[in-house]
Amino acid sequence: MFGTQSQRDLSLEFQSQIPILRPSIHTRRANLTVKFQDLYGFTVEGNVDDVNVLNEVREKVRQQGRVWWSLEANKGANWYLQPSISEGIALKSSLKFSALANAITLKRLIRKGIPPVLRPKVWFSLSGAAKKKSTVPESYYNDLIKATEGKVTPATRQIDHDLPRTFPGHPWLDTPEGHAALRRVLVGYSFRDSDVGYCQGLNYVAALLLLVMKTEEDAFWMLAVLLENVLVNDCYTNNLSGCHVEQRVFKDFLAKKCPRIAMHLEAMEFDVSLVATEWFLCLFSKSLPSETTLRVWDILFYEGAKVILHVALAIFKMKEEQLLITHHVGDVISILQRTTHHLFDPEELLTVAFDKIGSMTTNNISKQRKKQEPAVMKELDQRFRRLNSLKLDDK
C-alpha cells in the first residue's frame, strides 16, 4: 500500500507533468494558430480556444487524479486490480458484493479517465497484459529480443523503413533511442506472431504504447494483449479480414444509430470505410489529439473493442447537421477531419459515444460480426482468385 509520502510524490510528479499553457499576448489578440506540445510531446496546432479547452481538460485531469488518490486512501492502493467486469460477470455468484461494487465504481471511474501517472499500472493489470506476461518465464521478452537480433525478414525490413516515418518530429520517438525501442517492440512482436508479422498502423499504436507505458517490455505486452485478446481477430493479418468485418459491422450500426447520416452518405455514394479504416487500424492515434486518444484507450482496455465502434459512431453523430448538408466527398472528409483534429476535450466525445449512441451489447456486436464474416471471406476469396488468374495469364 502507498503511504501518504508516496502519494504526495505521485501527485507532485503528476502536477509537474501538466504545465498550464499560456498563449502569448500576440496570439491571444489575433485568432492565430498556435503551436505547442501536448502532454505526450506531440506538437499540436490550434487556436486560442483550443488552448483554453486543453487547459480546462488538464484541470479536470488533476481533479480526476484527486478522486483516484482518495479512493486509494480509502480502499487500498491496489483496490482496482481485480478481475475485470466481463470476467467478474462470469464469476458473479462467487463475487462478493464489495467486489461488484468496486467493479461498478471502476467502470464509471475509467470512463472519466485514468490519471496519466496511473495509466501504466492500471492498463497493465486491467487489460490482462500482466496475466499474459505471468504465464511465461520472466526472461521471455529479453530472450525474444536476443533471438531476433541480426535477423532480417520482410517484416524487419518494413519496420526499419517505417521507424523514421512514425510520428516524425516527436521529441522522443524520433530519436535514435526512440527508434531502437520501437524497433525492438515491433520486431519482437513480428516474431511472436508470424501471422501478423508487421502491419503498417501497428507502428503508431506501439509508439503511443511506449510513450504511456514508459518501459519497452510493458509496451510489448500491451501490444500483445491488444492484438490477441482485446481487438477482434485478424485485424492486422494477411488480408486484414478482421478489419473488413469490423467495417461492415460499423456500417450496420451507423444505419441503425444514425440513419439520417447513413442514408445521406449512401446517396452520395460515400463509403464510410474510406475514413473509418484508419481509425480502426490506428485506434484513433493518427486522428485524435493524444489525451483524447488515450481516454478512448482507457476504456478500450477495460471494456473491449466495442469502444471503437462507439467512438467512431460518435464522431459522425456529433456533426450530424453539418454532414447532412454536404454534397461532395471532400466536404464530408474535411468535416470529419476538422472534428477529430480539434477534439481536445475527451468529455465532449465520450459523452456522445456513450450517452447519445446508446448501448450496444457485446452479445449483439458478436452476432453482427458472425453474420458479416462469411460475406467478407467470400469477397476476399473471390478477389484472391481473380488476382491469381491474372498471374496465371501472365505466364
Next chain:
Amino acid sequence: MARTGNKNIQAKLVLLGDMGTGKTSLVLRFVTGKFLEYQESTIGAAFFTQVLSLNEATIKFDIWDTAGQERYHSLAPMYYRGAAAAVVVYDITSMESFVRAKKWVQELQRQANPTLIMFLAGNKADLEEKRKVGFEEGEQYAKENGLVFLETSAKTAQNVNELFYEIAKKLAKASPSRPTGIKLHSRSQQNSRRMFCCS
C-alpha cells in the same frame, strides 16, 4: 485568372504502388509544393483536393492516396472504383516495387473503369546512383500497355507538376465523351489550394 466559358471537370484520381515509393510525397509536392524527408506512412488512404486550370478546362482533382503495404491491397478497390485516372508509382531504386507496379497495372486493366487513364511514375529519379530500374525498362513496359510514363522526383519536384498537368490534359480531352467517373460541374470553384490529409 478568370476564364469564362471553359469546362469544369471533377475527376477522381487514385495513386497506387508499393509502400514507400513516394505516393504521398508526390501528392504533397503537387498540392502544397513541399517535400518532407520523412513522410508518415499512410494507413488506409489519405484524401486531397487540388484544382488545375488549363486553357480549355478547369480540373478539380479528388485525389486518393492509398496505403502501399501488400496486405492493404484488399482495400484498394474501394479507392479505385469510379476513378477517372490512376497513377501507378514505383521507386526506381527498387526492382521489387517495379514488379508490384506491373501487378497494379494488370489489376486496373481488368477491374477498374474501362476508360480509366493510367500513368506510370518511376519516382525517386534523384537517386540516380542507386537506380535499379532502367528508364528504358519503365518506358518499354508503359508503351506495351498504353500507359503514359514519366520519371519523377518528389524531392526535387522533377516532373511532378508535369505529371498532374498531363493527367489534366488527358482528362480535358476525354471529358465530353466520357460520362463515367467525371462529373461536369457547374458550381464555381471556391478554393484552389485546399488540402485534406488523413493524418
